[in-house]
Amino acid sequence: MCEFEQQLVAWLDHELPQNEAAEIERHVKGCAGCSKLGALYTRTSSEFMAYCDAVTAVDVPRKAHWTKSVAQATAAIAACVALAILALHSHERAKRPQAQIAPPENVTAPRVPVETMPVSGAPEASPRKRKVLARTQRRSLAAPSPAQQASLIPPGPALQVTIPADAVLPPGAAPAGTSFVVDFSVAPDGSAQGIRVRPELAGFERRATQP
Amino acid sequence: MSGESVPLALPLTRLGKKLDGASTLYEELRKPLLRYLVCLGMSADEAQDVVQDAFVSLQRHIASGGSQENIRSWVFRVAHNRARNQQKSYHRRFGAPLDPEIEAIPDHESPERAVLEKEKYRKLATAVRTLTDIERECLLLRAGGLRYREIGEVLGIATSSVSDTVGRAIRKLAEKCNV
Numbered sequence: 001m002c003e004f005e006q007q008l009v010a011w012l013d014h015e016l017p018q019n020e021a022a023e024i025e026r027h028v029k030g031c032a033g034c035s036k037l038g039a040l041y042t043r044t045s046s047e048f049m050a051y052c053d054a055v056t057a058v059d060v061p062r063k064a065h066w067t068k069s070v071a072q073a074t075a076a077i078a079a080c081v082a083l084a085i086l087a088l089h090s091h092e093r094a095k096r097p098q099a100q101i102a103p104p105e106n107v108t109a110p111r112v113p114v115e116t117m118p119v120s121g122a123p124e125a126s127p128r129k130r131k132v133l134a135r136t137q138r139r140s141l142a143a144p145s146p147a148q149q150a151s152l153i154p155p156g157p158a159l160q161v162t163i164p165a166d167a168v169l170p171p172g173a174a175p176a177g178t179s180f181v182v183d184f185s186v187a188p189d190g191s192a193q194g195i196r197v198r199p200e201l202a203g204f205e206r207r208a209t210q211p
Numbered sequence: 212m213s214g215e216s217v218p219l220a221l222p223l224t225r226l227g228k229k230l231d232g233a234s235t236l237y238e239e240l241r242k243p244l245l246r247y248l249v250c251l252g253m254s255a256d257e258a259q260d261v262v263q264d265a266f267v268s269l270q271r272h273i274a275s276g277g278s279q280e281n282i283r284s285w286v287f288r289v290a291h292n293r294a295r296n297q298q299k300s301y302h303r304r305f306g307a308p309l310d311p312e313i314e315a316i317p318d319h320e321s322p323e324r325a326v327l328e329k330e331k332y333r334k335l336a337t338a339v340r341t342l343t344d345i346e347r348e349c350l351l352l353r354a355g356g357l358r359y360r361e362i363g364e365v366l367g368i369a370t371s372s373v374s375d376t377v378g379r380a381i382r383k384l385a386e387k388c389n390v
Contacts, residue, residue: 006375006378007374007378008378009374009377009378009381009382010359010374010377010378013353013359013377015358015359015374040385041381041382041385043385044381044384044385044388045381047331047335047388048335048339048350048354048384049354051332051335051336051339052246052250052351052354053246054332055249055250055332056245056246056249056250056255
């Protein structure tokens, strides 16, 4: 074994004082064994660095992974809820007879052209007043407002959709038997209202009262 | 007093420049620090938390007028000590086998090369496990770009000891891996 072998790594790392480094450099040029060892240690250092990089690159941050899973799950649940609402809404419309929209109570007269409308006992209205009157009458003769329409159609039932966690999360991301329960109701205009999502674990029941 | 500009803004400017230096250091040292901590055996989440804590400490250190000499080894030392404290609190041994991670190393090249690469890493992982804690830490800090003197400051050992330890570790790896 060469006397300089122990210092080869420090020499390769440029950690030796200048005079010692120069001496080892002269020696390595003339010693085949030390030259070969120098190359070996250089290769080993490079392989070790590559190994560290590979290991570090593999370890995906679990928080980001979870965040991605939660975002995917939320999007999937929202999509399932939307599909369920659409399916239910079309099913309900097919079952229910078409609601007759009754005209508002305060309009009884048939539509009469504004210009010929009698004005009894009152002085003749100014052109501007007549226009306002006509606008008001036209409005009252028009189709009922959405609020009026809403009051004529009964509200939809409360619904519950259960989605197994395995359907929306990667395998193993949630304990076995976990599912998401979505409670919502369908508004008359077809939109979902009061959406509540809660996780449910099979084998466990929510306590009804405080212990 | 003469018509000089009010010096009130100066400390803030100096502080701003110092904190700019901290963010530059963050960009430079973040990846080597993460690599060091992950290869020591921490998960990526824990390593990121430790790195963030280290740089928050650095900003406080700079803001309070602390010395900026050997700042790289200062940051590594803070991260190293925090990692050690976490290890003690969780009763986990650093340097746990990294074999499971090797299987997850993505195959960038042809299947034959990928198999050879993974076999090489498996040998390295086995060889790394035979190193002592101090040998592994010296090698990892050296891989992070620290000089021997800086490694000595982080680990609290003399520079000559670092030189002997690094040399011994590399010889062990070279012998076991037949690189």
